[in-house]
Amino acid sequence: MKTNASIWVLLLVAYGAIPLTLGSNHYVMSLLVAALVIGGIALAWALLGNLGGMVSFGHSAFFGVGAYVSALLTLKAGTPIVIAMLLGGVGALLASLVMLPVLRLRGPYFALAILAYAHIFKIIATEWTAVTGGSAGLSSIPRFPTAFGFDFSGKVGSYLIILSVVLIFALCYRLIRASDYGIALRAMHDSEDATRVIGVNSVLLKALMLFVSAFMTGVIGAFNAHYINFLEPDYAFNGLWVTLPIVAAIFGGYRTILGPLIGAVTVYLIDQLVFKSLIPYGHQLILGALLVAMILFSPSGLVPLLRASVRRNHAAG
Amino acid sequence: MLRVEELSVCFGGLTAVNKVSLSVGTDEVVGLVGPNGAGKTTLFNAVSGLARPSSGRIIFDSVDVLRAPLHRRAKMGIGRTFQIPQPLHELTVRENLLVAQRFGAGQVDQQKIDEILEFTNLAPKGDREAAKELALTELKALEVAKALATNPKLLMLDEVLAGLETSGKRRFMAMLKELHQKFAVGILIIEHDIETISNLCQRVVVLNFGKLIADGAPDQVFRDPEVIKSYTGADHAGSR
Ligand SMILES: Nc1ncnc2c1ncn2[C@@H]1O[C@H](COP(=O)(O)OP(=O)(O)O)[C@@H](O)[C@H]1O
């Protein structure tokens, strides 16, 4: 009951109050869009970690592939943006197929292997000049169209799109987690052998989570491409597209569904609005310090911390 | 139903299972005994798919399963328990069985789950308790219950009685006696206690240093001088 109520409030604020009050402030809206992009990746990353038990440093590859696929489809084949974005997700999913062999690796080996794979895609985007435009990049990527009499190419429109995408992904995450597959994946966490001998195909389930996570990240990369209208390999495959989400997810609580989103918005906004004005260069250092503090103080992250304090207040009052 | 032929499993230079051949029929309860380190658990691991044999064959229901992945073998009807219980920690007892049933047997049947919970004396724990909060007897019961939920044709029990105190052991024993009939499973059970084996099994197989040294009716096998020597020669006669 209480959770439902707070989610409705959150939705009302996100869809109503924010666009109405801050909609004309382009700077804040662009920060929010960027925060939700990070949050979306963080959510997809946390899904893989939480359900699949995998720590990925390679999500920038999915982000970049999604961005390039969608940009190229709209630029060269005239594909409608919505379909191109979904195909961007599919492209990222296909990119994750080549990572399947590393699923059998564990711990740091998996993390390193997936990092290496991520780099391969950046090289392809740089070297395959005929298609990708090489390091010069792609420009004039189509913007979001006008629909239902509303111009989605503006800041508010883009904000509503990414907000909806991210919330739909959160819902999917929730459904997967509650499904039989989700329960089996949860079981696999600390007793993989025990789960396998009762008939669970652990490699398949992990692969499915990798696909879902890659697809989501690809769609978000595609969104970002149409939002900023420009792509180059160094930007699209930048390691920040995975490190920032990791910080956000861990800060917010990667075991929860909303944690990564709330973590992303909090971390990104604080960084940009507060720290950046205090220390123009090297402000990310404070983020690092903040993360360390969070890990020491509340290892499971911000959202579980908030929940616990709400419960405590409830009990006290 | 299960036929193991000339099976060997090596760990580096150590041959933990050495050219072992044995069989278990659908309506049999077979004991597997031998000193610690004889290779009993490794044999279970090879049959269930956790250990990779270096040579030999494993035939289950007339199918060669040597190359079949673990989960496929479970779905075919090979069930097992672990010597050190391995519950699905984060889940409730019922969820443990649900996962086993959904993935091992293919379909969920709450009534069957209730029946298994009842049979293994876990019914009171079913919905409330997370598996990690159970006591040892319950953990051992959960091992059996999980395996049963996959609807096995063969059930391999690895020292399910070890470490239980007397009353728990007695209850468990009563359960084991019924298991074979009630769930129509063939059973291969690892157990050190000679009396228990004689009580439960029509046949017993003895391993020593990875080799099969006897296979026959318990009263004969336990009179075999070589078997007696393997039992008393090692340091653990009558112990775990
Ligand atoms: N994963 C493993 N790696 C290396 N050696 C192992 C492994 N598993 C078992 N062994 C060795 O194989 C032998 C048989 O062990 P095991 O099958 O557990 O014996 P038992 O169950 O009969 O007590 C022992 O010497 C043990 O140390």
Ligand SMILES: [Mg+2]
């Ligand atoms: Mg053993």
